[in-house]
Amino acid sequence: MNFKIKVLSPLHIGCGETYSGLNYIVDENRLFYFEPDKLFEFFGNKVETYVKWLEEQSNKVSEFQEAVYKAKIQEKKEVRKKLNDIKRLFHLKKFCQNNQIDLKSLKQLSAYSLPLKERIYDSEDVNKFIVQYYSPYIPGTEIKGAIRTAILYDIMKNNQEHYDDLKSDIQKFYNNFKDNKDKIEAVKNQRDLDKRIQEIGNKKIRKIKDDLNKNMAKLSERLEEKAFNSLDNQRDAKYDMLKYLVISDSNLKKSDETLAVAYATPFNTSRFFQTFYEYAKPGSIFEFKEIKSFENLDSNQRNQINEKLKFTEQQKTYFSLNRILKCCYDFSSALLEHETEFFESNKNHNIVSHLNMISNENRESSPVLRIGKDEGYLSLTIGLLIKEKDPELYKDVLIHTTKGTSYDFLFPKSRKIVHYDGKECTSGWVKFLPEGYKETEPVSSKQTEKINKKPASQESMNALMEKFGRKK
Incomplete structure (x- = not known):
């Protein structure tokens, strides 16, 4: 289709x-x-x-x-x-x-x-x-990468065996790291990670942080291999269960009509700089000729592949396109909640309103995805899961596996904000529109609950405060 x-x-x-x-x-x-x-x-x-x-x-x-x-x-x-x-x-x-x-x-x-x-x-x-x-254009690999991240999140969230393995690996990671934990916490929120600390024998903090990142990256790779590959061939990409998910590249668009130039800045960091990008404009529509999943193969092909690859029963459930879209919906819901929490804690109400708008677009049959520059990190997927299920492990370990400073709680500490047409927003949010989809599907009860909880009108409050000379 x-x-x-x-x-x-x-x-x-x-x-x-x-x-x-x-x-x-x-x-x-x-x-x-x-x-x-x-x-x-x-x-x-x-x-x-x-x-x-x-x-x-x-x-x-x-x-x-x-x-x-x-x-x-x-x-x-x-x-x-x-x-x-x-x-x-x-x-x-x-x-x-x-x-x-x-x-x-x-x-x-x-x-x-x-x-x-x-x-x-x-x-x-x-x-x-x-x-x-x-x-x-949008490469099909961008969409497939976002889908892969969402499925991994779903597997780890709903398969207790997989999650227990992940938790065990992180716990071992933590125990190995514990001797240095106090030293790293002693310099958290300091920018100079190259400084030498006497009590760790002149070993640079940056070197410790680099080691942590490398070890966590290896853990992430093992996690992905186990989740996606068949039991007998965990390290062979030929046996990846998403091999049969085929997504074409999008149609080619006209640059003059589709792109615009704006800039991004870091948020919640002491360093300020502008980075300019060519952005696809909000409202742009990209068309894809094909998305095929395992269920689109004929029955003989499916039987032969099942016999050869020996995927688990749980892995086979992700061969359905409807299940894939549901995974994307669930992951985006969790990600949006995480991002909203971050910007609420930093009192950026404009971005919170922007994220609420994105959240209102999220549907099980037409989910929101986040793609493009700096988005869709596997580490964030793991972070969301651990934060949700084991907050203490999240605080003790995950927040210290960043490239720079060790943070206090919300991970990562900083974000990139796009300045576009006089407004602030976050980048990379898109909506998947299946063939024949109509924008008439009712908002889910979960979304309605979220909408009812958000401030009545932050924009109105800001306007009143400006009118009467009050700062936001």
């Missing part, structure tokens, strides 16, 4: 590429992207001037980067400021302005142009959305 994905919040699926201010100009609240060969062709007899300018500016940047590295601590701030000033003027638009190049004519050669949802400086790097021939 075919299906659609509706984008609910800004979505970035990266391709590993970024472009700089040398590849675009900003004009009339749009970003115009250019391929280098088109620029060289357009500049004509000014190409030599352009190449010379590129070399001179690149040398200046390299010179000051080295100066920052060599500068004394008290001088670094000033040298870094000079470096940033040079970078800020190293962009395509500046060259065009200095050389009387007509921007209107240049814009006509752009590969594509995107609306700006937030202000961007002319020299910022921008992370590209995955495309084919400048046309954005």
Whole structure:
């Protein structure tokens, strides 16, 4: 059958590429992207001037980067400021302005142009959305990855044997880590993880944290292998029960109509910086020609595969597409509850309202998924389960298996917030629309209960407080 994905919040699926201010100009609240060969062709007899300018500016940047590295601590701030000033003027638009190049004519050669949802400086790097021939799309692997995470959550939540194995592994992990636990807690919430602590014999805290992460990653891999592979072949991907879940890539969309540029910032951390992305706009619809599960095979094929692979009876229940969608619904419900708890504890009511809106879209037959940049970590799946079933183990172990500082309770401590069209939101939320789905399904009792519990109108309260000069 075919299906659609509706984008609910800004979505970035990266391709590993970024472009700089040398590849675009900003004009009339749009970003115009250019391929280098088109620029060289357009500049004509000014190409030599352009190449010379590129070399001179690149040398200046390299010179000051080295100066920052060599500068004394008290001088670094000033040298870094000079470096940033040079970078800020190293962009395509500046060259065009200095050389009387007509921007209107240049814009006509752009590969594509995107609306700006937030202000961007002319020299910022921008992370590209995955495309084919400048046309954005969603790979089927993104959807399959989100489904895999949701099924793993369901398996571990509802299979006591699997969960007991997970808990036992984490308990062993904790016992091995216990000798260092007090030392790590002694430096929690400190940014300098490279500092040396006398009582642990000069062993760096960062090294301890790295070891914890590696061990937890191995535990996660073993967990996934046991949950998805048949009993006789736990380490062979050929025997993965989702091998027969086939999802096509989406249709190709028009960049100018589908994408926009905005930025994300870290939330609940002392460091502040902006990272710009090409985002698929909320409301965009991506169409997929095919999703096939094991149940779509004919009976002879199913029997042969069952005989050969020897999946457990529980594993076979996940061959049904309806069961898969139910898993996605349950996992997204848990994830949304976890995220809402985090932002409520940090008093960000705008994000809480945004998450409530996403939650209201979640249906068993048409679930919400979270895909894209920085989403769907296996560690978060484990974290949700342990937090739900064994809060003390969660506090004693899971919150210390982060790459950086050891946190107090909610894991992870920080988030990324997208600034889009003057509003704050979280990224990557999409809605799965099966073939023939109509937006008439009633809200479940669980969702109704959640809706009734949320504040009557935080937006109204904020508006009143602003009107009468009160701070939020």
